[in-house]
Amino acid sequence: MMGRIKRSFVWIFATLIVILLIVWFSGGTSIYVPTGELTQTQINQSTVMLDNDLMNPRYTYVDYLSDHQQNVDYGLSSVQASLTNLNATLDDEIGQNVLIMNKDEVAIYDFVVSEEGYYHIEVDYKVAAATLNQITVAVKVNGQVYYDEMSTIEIPIIWQDESKTYLTDRYGDEVLPNQVIDGSWQSVSLYNNTYVSVDPLLFWFNEGSNLVTIENTTSSVFTISDAKLTAPKQYLTYQEYQTQNPGTKHDSIVDIQATNYKQKNSSYVQAFAENNPSLKPFDSVYKKLNIIAGNTWQLSGQSLSYDVEVEQAGLYKIAFRYSNNKFDFPVFRSIYINGEIPFEEVRSYAFANTATSQWNVETLGNAEGEFYFYLNQGVNELTIRAESEPVQNAVRKVQLVIDHINTFSLEIRKITGKDIDKNRTWKFTNFIPETPLYLESYIILLKQAITELSVYAPNGSASSTINNLQKALSRVENIYDDYERIPLYLDDLVGGTGSISQFLGDSLQTITNQPLYLNQVHIYNNHTLAKANANFFEVVGSTFQSFFASFTSNKYSLTKEEGVVDVWVNRPITYVDMMQKMADQTFTPETGIKVKISVMPDPNKLVMASAAGQQPDVALGLASYMPYDLAIRNAAYDLSSFPDYWEYSSQFAPGAFVPYILNDKAYALPETLDFNVIMYRKDIFDSLNFMVPDTWNEVIDILPELQKYGMNFYHPIAGGVAIKWFYQTSGFVYQFGGNVYTEDGLRTNIASKEAVQGLTFLNQLFTNYALPEQVVSFYNSFRYATLPIGIADFATYQLIKNAAPELTGMWEIAPYPSITTAEYGTNRHYIANGTAGMIMQETDQPDDAWSFLKWWMSTETQSQFSFTLQSTYGPTYAWISGNINAFIESPFPEKHKEVILEQIKWLIDVPRTPGQYMLERSISDIWNTAVFDGTPTGIAIDRYTIQINREMRKKMIEFGFLNTNGDVIRPYTIRDIHWVREQMLNASGGYHGSND
Secondary structure, three states, X not given: OHHHHHHHHHHHHHHHHHHHHHHHHOOOXXXXXXXXXXXXXXXXXXXXXXXXXXOOOOOOHHHHHHHHHHHOOOOOOOEEEOEOOOOOEEEOOOOEEEEEEOOOOEEEXXXXXXXXXXXXXXXXXXXXXXXXXXXXEXXXXXXXXXXXXXXXXXXXXXXXXXXXXXXXXXXXXXXXXOEEEOOOOEEEEOEEOOOOOOOOOOEEEOOEEEEEEEEEOOOOOEEEEEEEEEOOOOOOOHHHHHHHOOOOOOOEEEEEEOOOOOEEOOOOOOEEOOOOOOOOOOOOOOOOOOEEOOOOXXXXXXXXXXXXXXXXXXXXXXXXXXXXXOOOOOEEEEEEEOOEOOOHHHOOEEEOOOOOOOOEEEEOEEOOEEOOEEEOOEEEEEEEEEEOHHHHHHHHHHHHHHHHHHHHHHHHHHHHOOOOOOOOOOOHHHOOOOHHHHHHHHHHHHHHHHHHHHOOOOOHHHOHHHHHHHHHHHHHHHHHOOHHHHHHHHHHXXXXXXXXXXXXXXXXXXXXXXXXXXXXXXXXXXXXXXXXXXXXXXXXXXXXXXXXXXXXOOOOOOOOOOOEEEEEEOOOHHHHHHHHHHHHHHHHHHHOOEEEEEEOOOOOHHHHHHHOOOOOOEXXXXXXXXXXXXXXXXXXXXXXXXXXXXXXXXXEOHHHHHHHEXXXXXXOEEOEOOOOEEEEEHHHHHHHOOOOOOEHHHHHHHHHHHHHOOOOEEOHHHOOOOOOOHHHHOHHHHHOOOOOEOOOOOOEOOOOHHHHHHHHHHHHHHHOOOOOOOOOOHHHHHHOOOOOEEEEOHHHHHHHHHHOHHHOOOEEEEOOOEEEEXXXXXXXXXXXXXXXXXXXOOOOOHHHHHHHHHHHOOHHHHHHHHHHHHHXXXXXXXXXXXXHHHHHOOOOOHHHHHHHHHHHOOEEOOOOOOOHHHHHHHHHHHHHHHHHOOOOHHHHHHHHHHHHHHHHHHHHHHOOOEOOOOOEOOOOOOOOHHHHHHHHHHHHOOOOOOOO
């Protein structure tokens, strides 16, 4: 027995030794610790080498400052200028010429400068109260763009809470107040939309006349007036500030609730209710809005302003009750008093990391002591602004490495072709002699980025926030040791999970985001502030209170209340919470109709609830097939029985209604939509001089070139599981002018000429032109350039837009490829749909339910919901309303919105029949057998048509449309997009979404 134990111990010990040796000799991730070995010459040479090798190099404001900061003159005089546009008009309110800035409008100024130098530009402007989108302008000075950020300058919208007296919902929880725009005249110094610097942007002006143009590049309209050039500011040190601002330190304390801000420059910054007894205000049972949520206040440039009233002028300390959950790294905030940063030390002040769920109370200061700020008697303005300037130099180096890796990897593919010969003795410097210099430059720039960032981290270069940079550096060093065989390491460069490109891309967002959770600000002298965190007994007591309250609360439960419109929603509670608050704030006061909105965790409950007689009045967030399934079982209310249904529906895309129609009755409204567009890597297409395809024939034309470099085109049928759905398989049927059903809806029509053409073309894309049949993730393949182009839906668009920061500015979208035939012309139809809203058949208050559904789907409500959702939870919560007018007003990038709106006109869905599941499954099988088994498409169609028609006949008998002999008892009518358009046209005289 002892012998076996000893042998087991020896084996375990030997295994551990082997593992350690493997890790040691395989070059496991090492931690780079800066030792000052890098010289500025090395850094500059590496930067220039990589930059010069790019086809379209960036020239950022960070680069511009680095090149010109030493020449800045701080003693220049201000210069005023008025609009010179002939269409400018005089505004009596301010006594100045003004210009209404519609999209693409250009404001023109002529600055006569007596001293050449670098100036800030300040403009007077006013924003309309109905503005929803951010305003971005492009600036040129004497026709020149000095740096990239001059094309993306933000005109901030100033927001205020409608009321600081928070209303409560029906459950007693505090409700976020409506946000309103300050429509008064404002003055702002120009920053780019990512606020890479604390100070406003600098622009070079010559002595004499200088022409400045400001072009509105968004659809948001604003009014602009005079402009001014101001000199850059040189900040005092704290010692100098103390000398210039003597005063008395009065005994005083002013506590400011973080949610009680006067104004903010970003609607994304939101109050939040955190259930934590450490915070004020706090209630164990009811939600109190008590903090500014850090996940909404993390973008550089976002600011909050507070009124601070003191009884006597003098010197005061400022303390923050805050939390910073950024791993082992500070976040930065600049402090402004009455519009000015008082001294250098509070310019990008660092707030240290706090433990998870813990809070800290910090009085502003440094190692030498706490700071005192001079405040005037009465009301002073305190502004706190998020900053990323301290990390921007490091971020610029990381971005340059990413840009070059993307270019370099493409050059490698040009040499190696699609399939890299792993048995070849590579000597890659024979092809690209600069290979070791490139890798050495990556190493130098990444080491320098780590060096610059480690200064701020308590654990230095071992900081968790810098960890991905360390991993990337280690990978580059491993490749550098074997650079002659770099083709074998292509996956390590850009290949996917664990690649250098992924590590660096993930680092960008982690480093630049600045999340700070704020509960209170204290202005004080000679007072002891309360502890940052509640003690053990306070925490336990509040936990028990919350626990017992959970047994008595009926919040969001699926229970029917008399006289209340009961709404079930198939969405997370965050959505439901916001919907309930909106209904309580607007719908019920306006109509007197009470509404209870509840989470529906499983939409299949609707079928069971219908059978049990416990269904709600309204159901939202349903998959597009569900209204039909309920309607054919007499569980859905005929919405077209309301006289205003088709007139109201003219605000929506006609193609979305197709699956909601059963025998000329409509049973739902399209609550949300989806879209299909081409998404492509602009950097790769520019590098290879490829055209962006507009038709499917042009897609085929670029495939040989893409495949030569080991790349390809993505079609959605390659994603997902073995069974393919209509949206993956049937688009070409409609693009070739066909349909999947006969007009009577009793049989399939996939054997028609047009349908055969469409399905054959789909199959040939994979059999003849070698599109990839299976793709685990288009998102990842797109990031790593194996699939630099493909068809993307809304979900993929959101992923690339928000979760691939390394691709910022490197990708674009374009319309879905068309099919052009002599008979049907150009056709961009694609199969898609969003979610549906409907009324249940057994409702006892159909008119009230219809009033609610119309309110919910109205342009005003959908616009407000879209904006509030995104402003509260961030850009990942984008909402594509089924209401086209609401989507037009939604906060999407304008150039993308134009493409999406054009494409939504072509949205179409497949009509539903009782046997459609067999049709959908069989078309999937036709593709599988044609692509994987080599069965000719026509033969596969003939084979499956028989069983489709057999199943459809069986279902038509089951639902009473045919008798057992196959005779028609009652007709079944198939309606398409053209019929829907006709109903809208007859009802309202027009409709949105027309292709005509």
